[in-house]
Amino acid sequence: MLDRDVGLDIAVRLFWERGYEGTSTADLTKAMGINPPTLYSMFGSKEELYRQALDFSIARETSRRLEILASDLPVYEALTLFLYDIADGDTQPDKPRGCMVSTAVLQHAEENASVAQMTAALREASVQTLKARFDRAIEEGELPPQTDTDTLARFYGAIIQGMSAQACDGACNARLKRLIDLALTAWPGSAAPRAVRRGDT
Amino acid sequence: MLDRDVGLDIAVRLFWERGYEGTSTADLTKAMGINPPTLYSMFGSKEELYRQALDFSIARETSRRLEILASDLPVYEALTLFLYDIADGDTQPDKPRGCMVSTAVLQHAEENASVAQMTAALREASVQTLKARFDRAIEEGELPPQTDTDTLARFYGAIIQGMSAQACDGACNARLKRLIDLALTAWPGSAAPRAVRRGDT
């Protein structure tokens, strides 16, 4: 009998690589080495399996970066490490490129609207997590009280989404980190770059 | 007989909204009011039609913003207007949300790899267009000679991709422009924000 976590691990890999619409139940059963009825008895439906695969993947991929945010590091350094960790996640050697959630199901057939709603909610939750850390920074005096933490969170959210897209298109880890370094110069109060130099980091 | 441009306009709308894998040839023929053989005689195949729809849409949506880049405006202001125009394109009232190209076919079934390669190439071309404008800015003395224009272009490319994703998730025009304003503070030599204030723009 197939172990549930092993099955989810395989589902994560396929959905991550091919997306929800690009992955068929035949792909899934074949990769898991099971027959359709087993898949449906274990996971309910394709959509239910996707939901469980997302949860499974998020629990595994985001724990470190959430600890970084929750730590007592200065907010700027926490953000830096947070983004670097995401860049690493986007370019893991033996895993699909990009992020399973950041750029998933943006376009979709009408019948998959509920799936799209699901990934959109996960992205919004991610933005809110960032915003909460920035709000904490205000409370702790690290950011001016009137800081627009919502825009700040959505800005770095956009960077995260852009990194995922570019990783899917083949960008390497170093390229993503150069992108992060530039994005960090938009941090309030940080020294604006007099110049963005190439190659000499 | 169906006018070719009318057909392409309908195809653009469907592919833009639902993506390549989320749009069926039955959707297309039904929306165009034609029968399958007519579609195939006019456009060749689903993939060929997608290619033509991309070209058709790009020609229509990007002409203004390319003129802005080609103009003799200072590079910073050209970039600002360029990004604003994209934000407008991401949130047009009677069109699908986001950009048809920026976040298209990032995940896909194996059999659609050639389609993904197609959109990836369009995104790369878009980055190179931005980079070329920044290189021109170096030549004209608007940027320091050693500026890493590649990273700069990919950074604003990431912003463009993030805006498309967030527009798909429901972000309004004003929210995207707040995001742009923040991203522009990463421009070399620009005044770093002492604070990012909310609401008082």
Next chain:
DNA sequence: CTCTTATTATAGGGATCCCTATTTAATTTA
């Protein structure tokens, strides 16, 4: 060993996928 209970595999239902061979209708040419 027999019977009950799980578990797995087979087979397939009904719909849809992309695409095309063939038929019907409309139009043009002689």
Next chain:
DNA sequence: TAAATTAAATAGGGATCCCTATAATAAGAG
């Protein structure tokens, strides 16, 4: 008007979609 040409519609082929009813097998209980 008759023949030739063009356009459109029907019908369907072969594959795949998600999912499930049924049959076969294996394991446990009496």
